[in-house]
Amino acid sequence: MKAAVLIQRWYRRYVARLEMRRRYTWNIFQSIEYAGEQDQLQLSSFFSFMLDNFTQLNGNGPDLISQLLDPVVDPWLDRETCYNLIPVPESYTGPRLSFPLSVSDTNALLSAFKEQQTLHARYVLQLLYETKKLLKQMPNIIHLSTSYTKEITICGDLHGRLDDLLLIFYKNGLPSAETPYVFNGDFVDRGKKSIEVVILLFAYLLLYPDYMHLNRGNHEDHIMNLRYGFTKEVMQKYKTHGREILQLFQDIFSLLPVATVIDGKILIVHGGISDQTDLDFLSSIERHKVGGNKQMRSTDSSRPSSSRNSAASISSSSSSSSSSSSLCSPRTPSCLSPRPCPFSPSMPYTVNVLQVPFLDSLSSVPPPSPPQHEREWKQVVDILWSDPKTQDGCSPNTFRGGGCYFGPDVTQRLLLQHGLQLLIRSHECKQEGYELCHGGQVITIFSASNYYEEGSNRGAYIKLGRELVPRFYQYQVSRTTRKLTLTQRVRAAEGSALRALKEKLFAHRSELLAGFQQYDLNNTGSVSVSEWAQVLESVLRLDVPWRTLRPHLTRLAPDGSVEYQSCFEDMGPGIPLPQVTPNLAETLFRYRTDIEIIFNIIDKDHSGLISTEEFRHTWRLFSAHLGVDIDDRAIDDLARSIDFNKDGSIDFTEFLEAFRVVHKLDNKDQQLNGKT
Amino acid sequence: MAENKQSAEAIVSDVHKKIRAAFEAFDFESNNTVDAREISTIVYSLGCFPFQKDLHDFISQVEENHSGYVHLDKFLPAMTKVLMEHKFPPIPEDLLLQAFEVLDKEKKGYLEPEELTKYMTQEGEPFTQEEMDEMLTALADHEKNHIYYKDLISQLTIDPDM
Numbered sequence: 069m070k071a072a073v074l075i076q077r078w079y080r081r082y083v084a085r086l087e088m089r090r091r092y093t094w095n096i097f098q099s100i101e102y103a104g105e106q107d108q109l110q111l112s113s114f115f116s117f118m119l120d121n122f123t124q125l126n127g128n129g130p131d132l133i134s135q136l137l138d139p140v141v142d143p144w145l146d147r148e149t150c151y152n153l154i155p156v157p158e159s160y161t162g163p164r165l166s167f168p169l170s171v172s173d174t175n176a177l178l179s180a181f182k183e184q185q186t187l188h189a190r191y192v193l194q195l196l197y198e199t200k201k202l203l204k205q206m207p208n209i210i211h212l213s214t215s216y217t218k219e220i221t222i223c224g225d226l227h228g229r230l231d232d233l234l235l236i237f238y239k240n241g242l243p244s245a246e247t248p249y250v251f252n253g254d255f256v257d258r259g260k261k262s263i264e265v266v267i268l269l270f271a272y273l274l275l276y277p278d279y280m281h282l283n284r285g286n287h288e289d290h291i292m293n294l295r296y297g298f299t300k301e302v303m304q305k306y307k308t309h310g311r312e313i314l315q316l317f318q319d320i321f322s323l324l325p326v327a328t329v330i331d332g333k334i335l336i337v338h339g340g341i342s343d344q345t346d347l348d349f350l351s352s353i354e355r356h357k358v359g360g361n362k363q364m365r366s367t368d369s370s371r372p373s374s375s376r377n378s379a380a381s382i383s384s385s386s387s388s389s390s391s392s393s394s395l396c397s398p399r400t401p402s403c404l405s406p407r408p409c410p411f412s413p414s415m416p417y418t419v420n421v422l423q424v425p426f427l428d429s430l431s432s433v434p435p436p437s438p439p440q441h442e443r444e445w446k447q448v449v450d451i452l453w454s455d456p457k458t459q460d461g462c463s464p465n466t467f468r469g470g471g472c473y474f475g476p477d478v479t480q481r482l483l484l485q486h487g488l489q490l491l492i493r494s495h496e497c498k499q500e501g502y503e504l505c506h507g508g509q510v511i512t513i514f515s516a517s518n519y520y521e522e523g524s525n526r527g528a529y530i531k532l533g534r535e536l537v538p539r540f541y542q543y544q545v546s547r548t549t550r551k552l553t554l555t556q557r558v559r560a561a562e563g564s565a566l567r568a569l570k571e572k573l574f575a576h577r578s579e580l581l582a583g584f585q586q587y588d589l590n591n592t593g594s595v596s597v598s599e600w601a602q603v604l605e606s607v608l609r610l611d612v613p614w615r616t617l618r619p620h621l622t623r624l625a626p627d628g629s630v631e632y633q634s635c636f637e638d639m640g641p642g643i644p645l646p647q648v649t650p651n652l653a654e655t656l657f658r659y660r661t662d663i664e665i666i667f668n669i670i671d672k673d674h675s676g677l678i679s680t681e682e683f684r685h686t687w688r689l690f691s692a693h694l695g696v697d698i699d700d701r702a703i704d705d706l707a708r709s710i711d712f713n714k715d716g717s718i719d720f721t722e723f724l725e726a727f728r729v730v731h732k733l734d735n736k737d738q739q740l741n742g743k744t
Numbered sequence: 745m746a747e748n749k750q751s752a753e754a755i756v757s758d759v760h761k762k763i764r765a766a767f768e769a770f771d772f773e774s775n776n777t778v779d780a781r782e783i784s785t786i787v788y789s790l791g792c793f794p795f796q797k798d799l800h801d802f803i804s805q806v807e808e809n810h811s812g813y814v815h816l817d818k819f820l821p822a823m824t825k826v827l828m829e830h831k832f833p834p835i836p837e838d839l840l841l842q843a844f845e846v847l848d849k850e851k852k853g854y855l856e857p858e859e860l861t862k863y864m865t866q867e868g869e870p871f872t873q874e875e876m877d878e879m880l881t882a883l884a885d886h887e888k889n890h891i892y893y894k895d896l897i898s899q900l901t902i903d904p905d906m
Binding site: 073074078082085087095457458 | 761765766768769770772773774775777784785786787788789792793794795835839840842843844846847863864867868869871875878879882899900901
């Protein structure tokens, strides 16, 4: 009896400790994920910066800019499609689709994707073309009724995890009149099988337009796709026709419905709502003209929520806010002046940033009234980006940088106003795959299991019958056969979270060192634990418990102080680059993703090569935008040194590979000493 | 660095920092509030070994009028008091081994899952079915399905630093 209590208390303490560690790990992943979203805003403000400043660049400026921008195409219009001219070779063993699609086509797709086959570009293009045609007929808000079907299944974020989608189909049945589905956005990005996931969803949409319903997520956006992997995946899988495919995806994404309502009682949207969400207004807008992503960027770039705390962020945000501080005025400075602007009318409100029209394309679009469009995009951004909070009220979502946090009172009001009883949303990873909040009035559903790391979370879907009582089904895709214990799961996730954190430390080394040295006036190489934590907090701006993580990141001196150099140990660049100055190298580490995105835009044919001239110009603009002080000579040297065969073009994929932080765990003394 | 580590003030401030860090891990909206259901995890993770009854008393003491939430303003002083006065003192590790040995009546060196389940769910402060399942997955040997408790002591007691 006494023995039992003793074991129970020890065991409960053991579980609590594990739970605490799991919590910390979760917080690290989430902080880093949201910091990435803020970087995305930063990049958009770079685009604004380029547009604002291109007139001042002599000679090469406009060229470069025009390269960054596609000619404007209204997604509503049909692009010239020539899929039927693309030959499919005899040797192609993948599925051959015939339109209109039948069950045998979707079955063929399913089994082909299970076998790791790729669908031929010809069929991809035709399928997208048909999808676009269908979506144009759809309203912004889809209304469904349970009176025609037994039950409706609702799934959350999939993020390119084909295994999760296949598991859902296996457990719950393929889409059909008996098994209708709603997929609540974020089909693509992050996972390696985004194209397969989204092709399957579209194929079922074409097959059963009345039983398959797709809501748009914040990742159904081509700027997000540049950072989070979908663009890259498409270009890798479709070398020749990738660009056409991406353009069609871009159109389709902007044509996806943004909300679904079941029986007039249950509202399903990807992110959430705000205190200004008005469903009647939302259903009246022309959704394809609302460039949600871009506009969100412009407002947020003026918010001081940057994750980078150098002077750069101040200068960059102020430079971009000059153009975007006002939602009513488009991004170019000339439009801030009262005189009529030659190209103000349509651009920022109607298209995404990369489509901003230039000069000649404008005449075709009648100028809309800005306030109307401002309202429209805010409505859409709030729907796609918001998260619930437990306290009353509605506040800007500074953590993500877009949308808002909405409290129970906001939910209550919206539900009452529209006679609804429940809000189902996705957008946030939950450990159990679903979560209830706002007294059960809001459900979060997330369908990508192991989202952060093998074992990090379960996926789930919801089934709703006529009585409208949601039932939850959980699952976890597993590569290993044996069930991992809680300890093992926590340890695996913890390891990769710490690695991610260490990379962050490494990429900000100079700033951190400068911070430590402020406290280390006698150059002892150590500072107190609380000083160490303070420096990390102020430089990295990540919401993680540094003090608690300290033992995993750095060594203590015998007197209990932190030997701060030790937090950069075990890390180094992938390839030693003697010709690169430490200052430049660090900048490259830090902005690797951003630079890759820009290079990819410049590299229109996705050959992986850009000219040395383009490289120089991009880099100069980018460093000016960031306010990073790197002199031109260093950039020239860098350009010259990486043009290995001196043909004037740069293989930037290889180049950026050198700027991946690697973990050199076995090799502690090989520490790269940049700041000496 | 020249802090006088001996002073009582320094100790209290150190305790405060530990409590805050544990609390913040569950403060999802950074508004100094956590769900009352998380309190037991926080208390245990701070190295305390409360009885369930003590724990419930403590929670009702810090909870905001049955709202289901606990605010840091109330939690911090209460928890500091607990830690400073060693209210829920740690149980020495050797007692844990002895406790297993008491349950292992035939001195086999291990326990059958059924034995352990009986003790854990029917005596003392009984485990829920969920707790019991998790305990068996975590502790039972995968091949023989026995609980070799001697090997487990270290797993249960090692302080993982975080």
